[in-house]
Amino acid sequence: MGTVSTKFDSSGDDGARRADGEADGLRKAAHLDICIDEKQFDVESGSSGFEEVRFLHRALPEVSEPDIRTATDFLGHPVRLPLFISSMTGGSDHGYNVNKELARAAQACGIPVGMGSIRIIFRKPEVIEHFQLKRYAPDVPVFANIGGVQLIEMDHNVVYEGMKRLEVQGIAVHLNPGQELFQPEGDRDFRGIAEATARFAEGSPVPVLVKETGFGIDPISAHMLLESGAQYIDVAGAGGTNWVQVERHRLSGAAGEAAEEFRAWGIATAPLLGALRALGVPGERLLASGGVRNGLDICKALALGAHSVGLALPFIRAVHAGGYEAVTELIGRYEKVLRSAMVLSGCVTLGEFATATLLTSSAFREQRDALIDAGRTVF
Numbered sequence: 001m002g003t004v005s006t007k008f009d010s011s012g013d014d015g016a017r018r019a020d021g022e023a024d025g026l027r028k029a030a031h032l033d034i035c036i037d038e039k040q041f042d043v044e045s046g047s048s049g050f051e052e053v054r055f056l057h058r059a060l061p062e063v064s065e066p067d068i069r070t071a072t073d074f075l076g077h078p079v080r081l082p083l084f085i086s087s088m089t090g091g092s093d094h095g096y097n098v099n100k101e102l103a104r105a106a107q108a109c110g111i112p113v114g115m116g117s118i119r120i121i122f123r124k125p126e127v128i129e130h131f132q133l134k135r136y137a138p139d140v141p142v143f144a145n146i147g148g149v150q151l152i153e154m155d156h157n158v159v160y161e162g163m164k165r166l167e168v169q170g171i172a173v174h175l176n177p178g179q180e181l182f183q184p185e186g187d188r189d190f191r192g193i194a195e196a197t198a199r200f201a202e203g204s205p206v207p208v209l210v211k212e213t214g215f216g217i218d219p220i221s222a223h224m225l226l227e228s229g230a231q232y233i234d235v236a237g238a239g240g241t242n243w244v245q246v247e248r249h250r251l252s253g254a255a256g257e258a259a260e261e262f263r264a265w266g267i268a269t270a271p272l273l274g275a276l277r278a279l280g281v282p283g284e285r286l287l288a289s290g291g292v293r294n295g296l297d298i299c300k301a302l303a304l305g306a307h308s309v310g311l312a313l314p315f316i317r318a319v320h321a322g323g324y325e326a327v328t329e330l331i332g333r334y335e336k337v338l339r340s341a342m343v344l345s346g347c348v349t350l351g352e353f354a355t356a357t358l359l360t361s362s363a364f365r366e367q368r369d370a371l372i373d374a375g376r377t378v379f
């Protein structure tokens with residue numbers, strides 16, 4: 001599990017903590033290399049289920065395109081679009097450059113931006129600069145990131161102090177038990193995360209959102225998290241980046257073959273959103289991500305009841321291909337699709353769009369209903 005500072009400062013660094021910090025940085029850099037090299041590394045698997053959902057096209061929309069309103073809020077702050085850049089990187093030089101480009105694009109487009117886990121700054125404090133995205137995105141919400149499993153052992157005041165230094169508007173607590181199990185150095189004990197997250201949320205100076213990392217948050221866990229103080233849930237479901245497959249590229253032999261068996265693991269994002277809304281999770285607390293790959297996927301997630309929609313892999317690949325310009329271009333494309341789909345569904349506001357009529361396949365309804373059944377005991 002490694003060593004974490006109980007003090008947020010670089011004095012008194014012990015060798016073990018620094019070594020853990022170096023290992024964190026190398027691992028994050030390797031993840032980034034794997035995720036951007038589409039030709040060599042296959043990191044996506046399964047289906048997010050958005051292809052099982054269609055909008056009811058309105059031949060007479062009775063809507064004027066310039067009237068469309070896409071502005072909303074994120075973590076209580078106004079934003080221009082219901083879209084966010086998911087938590088990704090920091091802790092390596094490459095990660096720092098990626099963060100700068102993402103933050104500049106977020107600022108230009110008026111959308112929120114996340115960052116990768118800040119655990120490394122408590123082990124290797126000089127890399128805090130990699131996470132100071134506020135310099136590049138002063139007018140949009142910026143949110144930090146930390147692992148739920150780390151909250152069990154860390155001094156929460158140290159994390160709050162780091163968050164204050166980064167001037168963030170929120171923090172995402174990530175759940176990634178699948179990935180940890182396939183990291184040779186990963187955590188193996190996942191007891192107590194909900195309780196630690198509840199304690200953390202209670203003292204947090206900014207809102208806490210809890211996210212998965214590509215396998216989805218099942219209804220029972222979502223209920224536990226919402227009851228224990230998480231203000232927002234980002235389902236981060238299956239169908240996009242699969243972190244066991246990312247780890248597979250760093251494994252060999254039987255461990256790699258075991259990872260291969262988890263290609264189809266996880267809860268597809270689209271039916272999961274449908275189930276959580278049907279079970280009564282308030283739309284304003286529900287965020288969507290995981291396998292969102294185009295503008296229409298964003299629209300479908302919104303119409304399934306998510307407040308805002310996040311993407312990770314498409315943005316990191318856009319940075320790699322063309323830096324800040326490619327990211328802003330991609331966001332521009334998503335905006336065009338969103339505005340057009342709102343018109344063609346006869347909706348002017350995001351509130352109307354959240355209840356747009358959807359035509360769903362029987363496969364979608366089967367999965368959604370099974371998830372609703374799985375959550376009935378707690379909701």
Ligand SMILES: Cc1cc2nc3c(=O)[nH]c(=O)nc-3n(C[C@H](O)[C@H](O)[C@H](O)COP(=O)(O)O)c2cc1C
Binds near residue numbers: 031174240289
């Ligand atoms: C290069 C890369 C690094 C990531 N690092 C983090 C991280 O540090 N913390 C986290 O919560 N999620 C991390 N994620 C997971 C994403 O936030 C997201 O939940 C997941 O990739 C699924 O979304 P996607 O299918 O759009 O990629 C990372 C994703 C990528 C592609």
